[in-house]
Amino acid sequence: MKKRIFILICISSFLLTGCWDSTELNDVSIVTGIAIDPGKEKRYRLTVGYVNASILSPQIPFEGAPVSVMTLEGNSLPEISARMNIGVSRKLVFSHTRALYINEEVAKNDGVGSFLDSLERNPQFRNDFNILITKGDSAEKFPTINDPVERVPSLKVQKQIKSILKNWGGDPRVRLTDFIDAIVSQGRSPIASSVTIEGNPEKGKNVESNMETKAPARILLAGIAVFEKDKLAGYLSLEDTRNYLWTQKLESTMVTIPCGKHGEELKEKLYFDLAIMNNKSTIKTFYKGDQPHLKVDIYSEARLTSMQCNEDLSKKETYLDLEQKSSKYVKDMIVATIKKVQDEFGLDIFGFGEALHRQNYQKAKEVEEKWDEEFARADVDVNVHVAIRRSGIRNKSFLSEVPANKED
The missing domain is CATH 3.30.300.210 (Nutrient germinant receptor protein C, domain 3)
Incomplete structure (x- = not known):
């Protein structure tokens, strides 16, 4: 009897293979910001800002640009994201996305419904990222604006939004499910936060700008964007x-x-x-x-x-x-x-x-x-x-x- 139990335990141990689908941190790049602009040749121009996983650890020294970006054009978000590795060596992980930057021209002319549908279906995307409409500049510039205090731009924006919400009340706290619920609602129109860039975005994306006392470019909260269903109708001030x-x-x-x-x-x-x-x-x-x-x-x-x-x-x-x-x-x-x-x-x-x-x-x-x-x-x-x-x-x-x- 004891031998049988021992044999069963031994056989069972082969079924307990541990973390067979685990991925080492050295093999992934974590996406923190996504920007959507109108494409020149195709419908969308998608930019992802991603970081080396090791930069998020305070124990590991890291030199170089805190964020890298990759831009591709395509007709849908799943198509573009599936092709991102033509220029990125590591697997992109989207579960830690903190900001979705949407060009106001895309929001006004095409609407945001089609790509929000793909985000809602994708199990990698959590319901805790900020939906941000970009005013004045193309959305692809926002994930690259460096900050002397926060190493990762999109994480800085997330903390910035939390801070103004706590101290002044300037953010409506709209998440993906909130926005989609408002689109299909008969009694509420959707809104989202809006952001703009103050200063020179070209200088702001240089790592050397972090050495300056006054940052050459900053991302500022600019109030809320008002939508009619999934299309941008206008803005309200802070x-x-x-x-x-x-x-x-x-x-x-x-x-x-x-x-x-x-x-x-x-x-x-x-x-x-x-x-x-x-x-x-x-x-x-x-x-x-x-x-x-x-x-x-x-x-x-x-x-x-x-x-x-x-x-x-x-x-x-x-x-x-x-x-x-x-x-x-x-x-x-x-x-x-x-x-x-x-x-x-x-x-x-x-x-x-x-x-x-x-x-x-x-x-x-x-x-x-x-x-x-x-x-x-x-x-x-x-x-x-x-x-x-x-x-x-x-x-x-x-x-x-x-x-x-x-x-x-």
């Missing part, structure tokens, strides 16, 4: 992007608010700053007769971070006044952005149509084929309440003690 995020999931931001009302010349030049710590928003869509109404309710908690106004923060009335000014200021910004989207695009990027589906399904089915038209003519009602919870480690600003600033 300010409008944050106003959009107030209605969605804004983690935190900083708001600078004038001390006085319009017409009070001195107080218009003085400001106080609030750091938004918590933000909750709800959107509702309903009809009064045949007129659609869009309602947004926002509740935010904030702390005072700067005070130029000559106000006494030891008084409760002062906080109430600052909260009222803050609430109105934020409300006016959000209303302006919603109306801008209504007038310039007529596309519901906020998800009011989806809210109507949840809240009044029967009415939503009646208007879903013409919802963008309904959104464009809808009345807008925004309610904002900003609650100031803390004022730092002092109340009254020392600036109020300066003789020239004292009120008579």
